[in-house]
Amino acid sequence: xxxxxxxxxxxxxxxxxxxxxxxxxxxxxxxxxxxxxxxxxxxxxxxxxxxxxxxxxxxxxxxxxxxxxxxxxxxxxxxxxxxxxxxxxxxxxxxxxxxxxxxxxxxxxxxxxxxxxxxxxxxxxxxxxxxxxxxxxxxxxxxxxxxxxxxxxxxxxxxxxxxxxxxxxxxxxxxxxxxxxxxxxxxxxxxxxxxxxxxxxxxxxxxxxxxxxxxxxxxxxxxxxxxxxxxxxxxxxxxxxxxxxxxxxxxxxxxxxxxxxxxxxxxxxxxxxxxxxxxxxxxxxxxxxxxxxxxxxxxxxxxxxxxxxxxxxxxxxxxxxxxxxxxxxxxxxxxxxxxxxxxxxxxxxxxxxxxxxxxxxxxxxxxxxxxxxxxxxxxxxxxxxxxxxxxxxxxxxxxxxxxxxxxxxxxxxxxxxxxxxxxxxxxxxxxxxxxxxxxxxxxxxxxxxxxxxxxxxxxxxxxxxxxxxxxxxxxxxx
Amino acid sequence: xxxxxxxxxxxxxxxxxxxxxxxxxxxxxxxxxxxxxxxxxxxxxxxxxxxxxxxxxxxxxxxxxxxxxxxxxxxxxxxxxxxxxxxxxxxxxxxxxxxxxxxxxxxxxxxxxxxxxxxxxxxxxxxxxxxxxxxxxxxxxxxxxxxxxxxxxxxxxxxxxxxxxxxxxxxxxxxxxxxxxxxxxxxxxxxxxxxxxxxxxxxxxxxxxxxxxxxxxxxxxxxxxxxxxxxxxxxxxxxxxxxxxxxxxxxxxxxxxxxxxxxxxxxxxxxxxxxxxxxxxxxxxxxxxxxxxxxxxxxxxxxxxxxxxxxxxxxxxxxxxxxxxxxxxxxxxxxxxxxxxxxxxxxxxxxxxxxxxxxxxxxxxxxxxxxxxxxxxxxxxxxxxxxxxxxxxxxxxxxxxxxxxxxxxxxxxxxxxxxxxxxxxxxxxxxxxxxxxxxxxxxxxxxxxxxxxxxxxxxxxxxxxxxxxxxxxxxxxx
Numbered sequence: 011x012x013x014x015x016x017x018x019x020x021x022x023x024x025x026x027x028x029x030x031x032x033x034x035x036x037x038x039x040x041x042x043x044x045x046x047x048x049x050x051x052x053x054x055x056x057x058x059x060x061x062x063x064x065x066x067x068x069x070x071x072x073x074x075x076x077x078x079x080x081x082x083x084x085x086x087x088x089x090x091x092x093x094x095x096x097x098x099x100x101x102x103x104x105x106x107x108x109x110x111x112x113x114x115x116x117x118x119x120x121x122x123x124x125x126x127x128x129x130x131x132x133x134x135x136x137x138x139x140x141x142x143x144x145x146x147x148x149x150x151x152x153x154x155x156x157x158x159x160x161x162x163x164x165x166x167x168x169x170x171x172x173x174x175x176x177x178x179x180x181x182x183x184x185x186x187x188x189x190x191x192x193x194x195x196x197x198x199x200x201x202x203x204x205x206x207x208x209x210x211x212x213x214x215x216x217x218x219x220x221x222x223x224x225x226x227x228x229x230x231x232x233x234x235x236x237x238x239x240x241x242x243x244x245x246x247x248x249x250x251x252x253x254x255x256x257x258x259x260x261x262x263x264x265x266x267x268x269x270x271x272x273x274x275x276x277x278x279x280x281x282x283x284x285x286x287x288x289x290x291x292x293x294x295x296x297x298x299x300x301x302x303x304x305x306x307x308x309x310x311x312x313x314x315x316x317x318x319x320x321x322x323x324x325x326x327x328x329x330x331x332x333x334x335x336x337x338x339x340x341x342x343x344x345x346x347x348x349x350x351x352x353x354x355x356x357x358x359x360x361x362x363x364x365x366x367x368x369x370x371x372x373x374x375x376x377x378x379x380x381x382x383x384x385x386x387x388x389x390x391x392x393x394x395x396x397x398x399x400x401x402x403x404x405x406x407x408x409x410x411x412x413x414x415x416x417x418x419x420x421x422x423x424x425x426x427x428x429x430x431x432x433x434x435x436x437x438x439x440x441x442x443x444x445x446x447x448x449x450x451x452x453x454x455x456x457x458x459x460x461x462x463x464x465x466x467x468x469x470x471x472x473x474x475x476x477x478x479x480x481x482x483x484x485x486x487x488x
Numbered sequence: 489x490x491x492x493x494x495x496x497x498x499x500x501x502x503x504x505x506x507x508x509x510x511x512x513x514x515x516x517x518x519x520x521x522x523x524x525x526x527x528x529x530x531x532x533x534x535x536x537x538x539x540x541x542x543x544x545x546x547x548x549x550x551x552x553x554x555x556x557x558x559x560x561x562x563x564x565x566x567x568x569x570x571x572x573x574x575x576x577x578x579x580x581x582x583x584x585x586x587x588x589x590x591x592x593x594x595x596x597x598x599x600x601x602x603x604x605x606x607x608x609x610x611x612x613x614x615x616x617x618x619x620x621x622x623x624x625x626x627x628x629x630x631x632x633x634x635x636x637x638x639x640x641x642x643x644x645x646x647x648x649x650x651x652x653x654x655x656x657x658x659x660x661x662x663x664x665x666x667x668x669x670x671x672x673x674x675x676x677x678x679x680x681x682x683x684x685x686x687x688x689x690x691x692x693x694x695x696x697x698x699x700x701x702x703x704x705x706x707x708x709x710x711x712x713x714x715x716x717x718x719x720x721x722x723x724x725x726x727x728x729x730x731x732x733x734x735x736x737x738x739x740x741x742x743x744x745x746x747x748x749x750x751x752x753x754x755x756x757x758x759x760x761x762x763x764x765x766x767x768x769x770x771x772x773x774x775x776x777x778x779x780x781x782x783x784x785x786x787x788x789x790x791x792x793x794x795x796x797x798x799x800x801x802x803x804x805x806x807x808x809x810x811x812x813x814x815x816x817x818x819x820x821x822x823x824x825x826x827x828x829x830x831x832x833x834x835x836x837x838x839x840x841x842x843x844x845x846x847x848x849x850x851x852x853x854x855x856x857x858x859x860x861x862x863x864x865x866x867x868x869x870x871x872x873x874x875x876x877x878x879x880x881x882x883x884x885x886x887x888x889x890x891x892x893x894x895x896x897x898x899x900x901x902x903x904x905x906x907x908x909x910x911x912x913x914x915x916x917x918x919x920x921x922x923x924x925x926x927x928x929x930x931x932x933x934x935x936x937x938x939x940x941x942x943x944x945x946x947x948x949x950x951x952x953x954x955x956x957x958x959x960x961x962x963x964x965x966x
Contacts (some may be wrong), residue, residue: 064659067659068655068656068658068659071658071659072655072658078655078658079655081654082651082652082654082655083651085650085651085654085674086646086647086648086650086651086654087647089646089647089650089674089678090643090646090647093642093643093646093678093682094643096682096683097639110679110683113675113678113679113682114675114679117671117674117675117678118671118675161575164571165568165571165572168564168567168568168571169564169565169567169568170564172563172564172567173560173561173563173564174560176559176560176563176564177546177550177556177557177560178546180546180549180550180556181542181545181546181549193595193596196563196567196595197591197592197595197596200567200571200591200595201588201591201592204571204574204591205574205588293810293814294772294774294775296772297772297775332771333817333821336771336814336817336818337818337821339811339814340814340815340817340818340927340930343811343815343930343933343934344926344930408919441886441922441925441926442926444919444922444923444926445922445923445926445927447919448822448919448920448922448923449818449923452818452821452822455821456821
């Protein structure tokens with residue numbers, strides 16, 4: 011529209027002198043170098059800001075869970091130890107050029123928890139051995155067939171065994187325990203059967219390689235066990251305990267939020283909303299629970315956990331906790347939906363709902379304490395009893411609702427007020443509250459499932475009997 | 489208690505001859521060899537039975553998802569191809585003893601989906617390059633420091649960089665995209681910086697290694713892309729579609745189950761119970777959805793999916809689907825709990841609940857069809873409208889419940905029957921039904937969230953407009 015005319019939009023600085031003259035300050039033209047510098051400067055500044063926020067985030071991850079820092083230092087230590095072999099001439103010459111395999115083993119095998127490290131070590135060893143023996147066998151067989159057919163036999167064996175081992179990784183039981191082993195099997199079998207065709211000193215190579223891999227694996231196991239050990243079993247135990255605590259927190263928070271007075275609600279909203287979300291971590295913890303239980307099976311006895319600790323039972327407890335969390339999720343949806351219950355009804359049901367939810371939450375807290383101290387609680391039956399009484403009371407309160415409503419209507423009809431307009435209101439107004447009450451009752455029954463599973467765990471794992479759960483809190487394992 | 493006396497508990501065979509005499513048949517003593525044979529025989533038989541059930545299970549896994557068989561054949565093919573290099577003397581001598589690295593790359597990098605394979609290839613390449621350059625740099629620096637200090641500088645650099653790279657794997661954004669790259673970085677850096685101290689022909693080694701790794705990676709990519717490609721993006725799309733279908737199945741089944749007549753229920757119980765469990769897969773699909781979405785980002789355009797297909801939006805759709813599944817889980821708990829609602833009430837609410845659930849299920853089915861055909865449905869608004877009408881009708885039906893009850897009570901009080909005994913029953917009897925109705929209304933609101941997310945996906949991914957969804961079913965991508 012401006013047809014080639016450029017609009018003059020730069021700023022002008024005018025200096026009004028006391029004698030009335032006006033001087034216009036002209037901005038100096040910036041040279042291309044200066045502009046490039048400014049552009050670079052902006053770029054660098056932006057990069058630094060992004061990098062620093064990223065570093066801060068990363069730092070916070072470590073601060074929130076110092077075990078992660080420790081793990082990193084452990085990896086560094088193990089690698090430094092293994093690299094020493096390169097610098098010690100006598101050691102290096104003992105294993106030939108294969109010292110590389112020790113480094114590789116440490117990098118690949120060292121995992122966060124001891125269980126995972128052991129799982130990888132055992133799998134690597136088993137996979138290598140089986141594949142090595144099979145590889146030698148196939149190699150020997152191929153040689154017997156003559157030089158012409160040898161490559162064909164080897165090719166076919168590689169194809170078949172690689173396909174079979176790959177398929178085995180899709181089978182759930184194999185995947186859970188030997189996934190890594192199957193991969194190592196394929197790798198070693200290919201290396202042995204193929205390179206057997208070339209390398210003449212196959213036996214010597216195998217011997218050296220085995221030596222270096224064992225060296226690397228032992229350095230991993232020793233470092234991970236001696237320096238601040240992180241046990242998968244203990245982590246699983248702590249995760250389940252934490253999930254129980256989160257559940258009770260969410261349960262407490264969601265009712266304080268719902269029934270709070272307006273003033274209190276506004277002040278505390280941020281805090282409770284955050285608490286309310288605690289159960290969301292529980293909803294998706296299945297995968298990590300399963301992998302931890304898998305790794306825990308490989309661990310020796312440690313701390314309060316014996317060799318055949320019932321790790322499978324933890325998965326059942328976890329499933330029961332999740333089933334409660336689903337219920338809380340739905341409850342949260344109902345609470346957040348638009349409720350226009352009359353204040354009188356709210357007050358009528360308030361005490362019952364709050365007491366039931368707090369008794370349920372108490373039971374869950376007691377279970378968390380049981381897990382934390384690894385003791386059987388003698389007072390849990392009392393808490394369950396209180397929860398059940400609260401269930402009956404709530405049911406009783408619900409029973410009394412319609413009678414009150416009906417009485418009002420009867421009075422209204424006695425006073426000759428049109429009953430059509432008054433008696434269609436009640437159920438829809440009660441409905442959200444009745445649903446919440448009903449979900450709370452359902453929740454209580456699910457809490458009892460958790461109690462059952464935790465008790466079974468306590469029996470299987472021989473938790474000590476504790477008559478006074480308060481005084482033994484000091485024996486906490488976490 | 490028997491004080492050393494052994495009880496004679498073996499069986500006796502007595503033959504009563506016609507002349508009255510009794511002959512006792514003595515069992516022949518089994519020789520130790522025979523017993524060993526029998527024991528071995530039993531052991532082998534048991535092993536064969538266990539093995540055959542295991543093989544049958546494994547076979548069924550493959551039959552249910554033939555893509556798994558295909559993947560295994562692809563791995564076998566890729567390994568056979570790469571092992572050819574060992575047999576071709578000219579190729580082998582070109583890369584020295586490093587042909588091993590090609591085999592290793594294929595075994596480690598070849599994954600189920602193309603996205604995962606590309607992710608690993610890119611990560612391996614990037615990790616190797618960065619670590620290689622850095623390793624050379626550190627190695628050069630260490631040489632400048634003199635022979636005495638050289639190992640110390642190398643040790644410190646290995647410790648620091650390994651710890652830093654290990655820590656980076658804990659940061660969620662890095663873990664999602666570069667977890668494997670970080671591991672390869674540590675591995676390569678250690679190998680380069682440490683072996684640099686020994687191997688004099690470092691550059692030549694790096695050159696050969698790079699060549700072989702590239703060779704292995706290209707074989708992987710070519711095989712996975714050309715032979716029956718399995719795209720992570722397509723799998724994610726199919727997973728979300730299947731989850732929608734499962735949701736609607738479960739919704740249909742759980743109400744047929746609940747409101748069915750006794751006779752029908754008993755006959756069909758097994759079938760519907762199985763259908764009912766379909767939503768359980770949806771509850772725990774978050775992890776696999778996230779990993780698929782991660783891999784899908786690495787894939788080039790394929791089929792109906794463009795390069796920048798909104799994979800992140802799939803996660804939002806998945807979350808909305810899961811939120812519905814939580815609701816169904818709770819609903820299922822309520823339906824399975826002991827309900828003693830009077831038949832008249834059941835009938836009153838039955839039509840409303842069934843129609844709402846079937847309309848909700850229809851909306852979900854329509855969404856599944858939208859996803860399957862990748863077209864915008866013009867009839868979805870009608871289905872949503874029908875669902876909303878069903879919500880209003882159900883709310884209306886609930887409104888009418890108390891008035892009916894009240895009318896009965898009013899009539900009862902007119903007939904001078906004691907009102908105390910009749911009017912305390914209603915709400916507790918309505919409660920389970922009212923809860924189910926209320927949860928269905930909540931479910932309908934969550935279905936609308938899915939609709940919103942799927943529509944957003946349709947906008948972002950430019951789904952074609954489809955005026956007649958029935959006739960275009962043939963364009964299905966699965």
